[in-house]
Amino acid sequence: xxxxxxxxxxxxxxxxxxxxxxxxxxxxxxxxxxxxxxxxxxxxxxxxxxxxxxxxxxxxxxxxxxxxxxxxxxxxxxxxxxxxxxxxxxxxxxxxxxxxxxxxxxxxxxxxxxxxxxxxxxxxxxxxxxxxxxxxxxxxxxxxxxxxxxxxxxxxxxxxxxxxxxxxxxxxxxxxxxxxxxxxxxxxxxxxxxxxxxxxxxxxxxxxxxxxxxxxxxxxxxxxxxxxxxxxxxxxxxxxxxxxxxxxxxxxxxxxxxxxxxxxxxxxxxxxxxxxxxxxxxxxxxxxxxxxxxxxxxxxxxxxxxxxxxxxxxxxxxxxxxxxxxxxxxxxxxxxxxxxxxxxxxxxxxxxxxxxxxxxxxxxxxxxxxxxxxxxxxxxxxxxxxxxxxxxxxxxxxxxxxxxxx
Amino acid sequence: xxxxxxxxxxxxxxxxxxxxxxxxxxxxxxxxxxxxxxxxxxxxxxxxxxxxxxxxxxxxxxxxxxxxxxxxxxxxxxxxxxxxxxxxxxxxxxxxxxxxxxxxxxxxxxxxxxxxxxxxxxxxxxxxxxxxxxxxxxxxxxxxxxxxxxxxxxxxxxxxxxxxxxxxxxxxxxxxxxxxxxxxxxxxxxxxxxxxxxxxxxxxxxxxxxxxxxxxxxxxxxxxxxxxxxxxxxxxxxxxxxxxxxxxxxxxxxxxxxxxxxxxxxxxxxxxxxxxxxxxxxxxxxxxxxxxxxxxxxxxxxxxxxxxxxxxxxxxxxxxxxxxxxxxxxxxxxxxxxxxxxxxxxxxxxxxxxxxxxxxxxxxxxxxxxxxxxxxxxxxxxxxxxxxxxxxxxxxxxxxxxxxxx
Numbered sequence: 092x093x094x095x096x097x098x099x100x101x102x103x104x105x106x107x108x109x110x111x112x113x114x115x116x117x118x119x120x121x122x123x124x125x126x127x128x129x130x131x132x133x134x135x136x137x138x139x140x141x142x143x144x145x146x147x148x149x150x151x152x153x154x155x156x157x158x159x160x161x162x163x164x165x166x167x168x169x170x171x172x173x174x175x176x177x178x179x180x181x182x183x184x185x186x187x188x189x190x191x192x193x194x195x196x197x198x199x200x201x202x203x204x205x206x207x208x209x210x211x212x213x214x215x216x217x218x219x220x221x222x223x224x225x226x227x228x229x230x231x232x233x234x235x236x237x238x239x240x241x242x243x244x245x246x247x248x249x250x251x252x253x254x255x256x257x258x259x260x261x262x263x264x265x266x267x268x269x270x271x272x273x274x275x276x277x278x279x280x281x282x283x284x285x286x287x288x289x290x291x292x293x294x295x296x297x298x299x300x301x302x303x304x305x306x307x308x309x310x311x312x313x314x315x316x317x318x319x320x321x322x323x324x325x326x327x328x329x330x331x332x333x334x335x336x337x338x339x340x341x342x343x344x345x346x347x348x349x350x351x352x353x354x355x356x357x358x359x360x361x362x363x364x365x366x367x368x369x370x371x372x373x374x375x376x377x378x379x380x381x382x383x384x385x386x387x388x389x390x391x392x393x394x395x396x397x398x399x400x401x402x403x404x405x406x407x408x409x410x411x412x413x414x415x416x417x418x419x420x421x422x423x424x425x426x427x428x429x430x431x432x433x434x435x436x437x438x439x440x441x442x443x444x445x446x447x448x449x450x451x452x453x454x455x456x457x458x459x460x461x462x463x464x465x466x467x468x469x470x471x472x473x474x475x476x477x478x479x480x481x482x483x484x485x486x487x488x489x490x491x492x493x494x495x496x497x
Numbered sequence: 498x499x500x501x502x503x504x505x506x507x508x509x510x511x512x513x514x515x516x517x518x519x520x521x522x523x524x525x526x527x528x529x530x531x532x533x534x535x536x537x538x539x540x541x542x543x544x545x546x547x548x549x550x551x552x553x554x555x556x557x558x559x560x561x562x563x564x565x566x567x568x569x570x571x572x573x574x575x576x577x578x579x580x581x582x583x584x585x586x587x588x589x590x591x592x593x594x595x596x597x598x599x600x601x602x603x604x605x606x607x608x609x610x611x612x613x614x615x616x617x618x619x620x621x622x623x624x625x626x627x628x629x630x631x632x633x634x635x636x637x638x639x640x641x642x643x644x645x646x647x648x649x650x651x652x653x654x655x656x657x658x659x660x661x662x663x664x665x666x667x668x669x670x671x672x673x674x675x676x677x678x679x680x681x682x683x684x685x686x687x688x689x690x691x692x693x694x695x696x697x698x699x700x701x702x703x704x705x706x707x708x709x710x711x712x713x714x715x716x717x718x719x720x721x722x723x724x725x726x727x728x729x730x731x732x733x734x735x736x737x738x739x740x741x742x743x744x745x746x747x748x749x750x751x752x753x754x755x756x757x758x759x760x761x762x763x764x765x766x767x768x769x770x771x772x773x774x775x776x777x778x779x780x781x782x783x784x785x786x787x788x789x790x791x792x793x794x795x796x797x798x799x800x801x802x803x804x805x806x807x808x809x810x811x812x813x814x815x816x817x818x819x820x821x822x823x824x825x826x827x828x829x830x831x832x833x834x835x836x837x838x839x840x841x842x843x844x845x846x847x848x849x850x851x852x853x854x855x856x857x858x859x860x861x862x863x864x865x866x867x868x869x870x871x872x873x874x875x876x877x878x879x880x881x882x883x884x885x886x887x888x889x890x891x892x893x894x895x896x897x898x899x900x901x902x903x
Contacts, residue, residue: 148893189899255799
């Protein structure tokens with residue numbers, strides 16, 4: 092029996108460069124199916140639901156929808172609120188009042204958890220209802236998925252930034268430390284490796300939350316690279332931890348800020364980068380030591396998008412609607428790699444993803460724990476898209492010295 | 498009488514996204530003229546000259562030269578060394594030994610100063626010699642010039658970054674402070690204004706080194722914007738100064754690092770951003786206050802280039818050779834705006850530029866000293882290039898509330 096009613100779309104968690112492609116994919120696909128009578132968008136995720144802050148996406152032009160799809164960040168705004176049982180009861184009053192029968196929530200593992208709680212509550216309420224989680228996160232930390240929409244574009248930003256910084260340090264020498272997002276998963280930081288074209292190119296060192304960060308080893312690593320190349324470019328994850336598993340950044344922050352999911356706020360401060368530069372400067376007496384914290388620029392930069400990521404983000408939106416109608420069950424749309432390189436989409440039970448975190452597997456991290464492997468580079472390459480800008484060096488021969496004063 | 502001999506190219510100061518276009522422009526043009534027998538490149542600016550670290554650019558393929566032209570940062574490497582009279586004597590020994598008669602130095606106002614010193618020394622030595630300064634700086638602070646190659650691309654990066662951040666803050670609200678390069682000139686920070694498309698778009702506040710930064714006014718400005726929009730996006734120049742003219746960042750750094758030109762190192766630390774976020778958080782009790790220091794990412798990011806900037810950087814290289822041969826004098830190639838928008842190139846005496854700094858003129862800064870004017874936006878627009886990515890918002894109508902719990 093067909094389930095007829097309205098659809099509701101919401102976006103949760105941190106924004107990405109392609110999250111609106113998924114939203115536009117849902118809207119475009121939903122318009123093709125008679126079961127979905129109207130398509131609402133909730134403003135600010137689950138907050139927008141209990142407040143009945145809806146907009147009628149059926150009354151959006153196709154042209155503008157496509158323009159919004161190409162605009163980074165969450166066009167429906169976002170939230171960090173995690174609903175509990177009471178919050179869910181409020182949600183259902185609203186859903187019932189508006190006859191909403193399809194709920195599409197675009198977000199990460201916390202959002203998958205939210206969809207799971209909402210769908211469980213629907214069963215308790217005997218409310219006929221489809222709840223679909225649509226994947227999104229620059230952290231690439233969703234289990235089951237080969238990778239997640241948003242990651243490829245953020246990874247591309249990180250790769251392009253490190254390619255530029257490597258050239259900068261090549262011109263003026265010194266040590267450079269770039270702090271990259273990703274929380275407890277190292278995927279985004281690891282993407283810096285795609286900046287390497289020539290054999291001596293940085294990042295020469297990559298530190299991930301999946302391996303303990305030992306300051307003495309870090310100093311020794313930097314010294315070795317600097318002595319060899321006259322420069323050292325380092326990618327460091329914001330989530331690096333000491334041997335006891337405590338995030339390094341925790342020791343630097345006076346006020347620890349957490350969201351409703353219990354996540355520590357790691358971005359929005361240069362403290363970790365400043366600590367590491369100071370440590371290198373003191374230990375190695377190198378004068379030119381610089382650090383940048385990539386922060387919020389990396390996840391929504393206008394005009395740095397992986398075409399592959401863009402296309403897949405669109406498709407997971409379309410598949411969410413198709414699965415909801417064809418399979419008649421709740422779940423998460425998951426991405427699976429097939430061959431080298433295509434993808435397949437599946438519907439996976441929410442409980443398999445909700446609240447879980449995927450980490451960099453061992454085969455993606457080198458034995459020394461300070462860089463990635465060829466297996467990771469091979470994994471990453473297709474996600475960045477095919478039109479990456481390239482880097483060239485001069486290859487002109489040296490001129491023989493005449494005076495030889497030196 | 499024609500001056501026959503070798504040409505030497507060098508690059509000085511901070512790298513840019515298009516500095517290699519100027520180098521390639523010089524090489525391509527020089528190859529067309531018989532007076533120039535061979536084209537050398539000095540590695541690491543003036544350091545490369547006294548060390549005779551030359552490469553023979555006549556033996557570089559056209560294809561690779563074009564690839565390098567599109568690669569950011571200084572392909573001939575750079576230096577912060579400022580030659581004194583003794584250093585110049587050493588330079589001339591080398592120039593004479595290699596029969597170098599044309600010297601093209603691509604750089605900012607410090608490099609113009611270097612070219613000036615070198616050309617004066619040539620006169621004292623009665624060495625027949627042409628010394629040409631080719632403009633470059635992301636700071637856009639060269640006098641005489643309407644703008645400088647490198648600025649348009651860096652400005653585009655800043656604009657695209659702020660466009661993304663504005664959308665990010667729109668989705669999750671809060672206060673965002675982005676620290677932008679530019680030393681004592683506000684041009685690069687001011688470019689953040691190009692991120693504004695919709696009336697309520699950030700950056701809502703822009704603080705420049707050309708106006709005193711009063712912390713109480715800053716807090717009051719942020720509060721006003723935040724109360725109105727629920728978010729506040731702020732662009733702050735790294736070079737902002739207090740009422741006494743002391744850079745704010747000076748009070749935050751334990752060790753003040755200076756280059757040989759006496760410039761304070763302002764980048765490579767998140768200290769200024771962290772100070773401002775802490776101040777806003779304490780004064781206004783807003784929990785989500787974030788800061789990013791754009792740092793080194795902004796000047797060499799691979800793949801973020803203004804086509805206009807790229808083209809002009811190429812042309813100043815070509816014109817440098819043409820002026821050197823046709824005008825038979827020393828000088829700096831300067832860019833002059835004609836109409837809206839084309840440019841003309843002139844040869845300007847080095848003494849008019851050397852060591853001088855251009856600041857944002859009063860008509861580019863609003864009366865409150867916390868944003869730019871329409872005149873600045875009009876000045877900036879053509880420099881960013883015509884193919885800027887655009888931003889769209891959803892325009893779907895609100896759905897009437899049914900339960901109206903709130």
